Amino acid sequence: MPPPLPKALRDNIVRWRNEHNYTYRRIAELANCSIGTVSNILQCYHDHGQSTNPLGQRTGRNRILEEGDLVFLDDLMERDPCLYLDEIQDQLCDVRD
Template identity: 40%
Template sequence: TAAAAMAPHTTNEMRERMVAWHSELGKSDTEIAALANCSERTVREVLRLHRTFGVVRNPFAQPRGGRRSLTTGDLNFISSLLAANPCLYLDELQDRLATDRDID
């Protein structure tokens, strides 16, 4: 079975519009969801955040993802290695990163 595609993130601009549609035009959650092309749950969450905190994004949410392990320089190094030696095995690549770039 194919994995379900995740919906695109709702921009801050669209979230602000949701609030305006609700407060200024009196649109329902269902109408706003149709206009914003998102779920009613998203609409309710945005309106709740605005009502509770006065903002359209959760002010306590942590940034998504973890700290990057490789720098741009490291990625350029890997690209150069693979361009010069396309048959390089992963363990050899890791060895070169450890010795040349001090990455474990």
């Protein structure tokens, strides 16, 4: 499955349809996506008044590491880039507790 289209491109798809009255085929060529994707985006705009679905849920797992953990790991790797994974995990657990 290809990645989702950026919001700016989705907004352009709506603009091309509403302001320029381009066909779905022409919009799909401009956006380099399928006609079905164009149809879905325009349907979402019709239903919700915006190019993205405000009711859509984020996909994937929740993040295990928080922002503070990432900052700690970045600093740790700058200080000692030769640490083994188990040592990194131990230090992260010590800081979290």
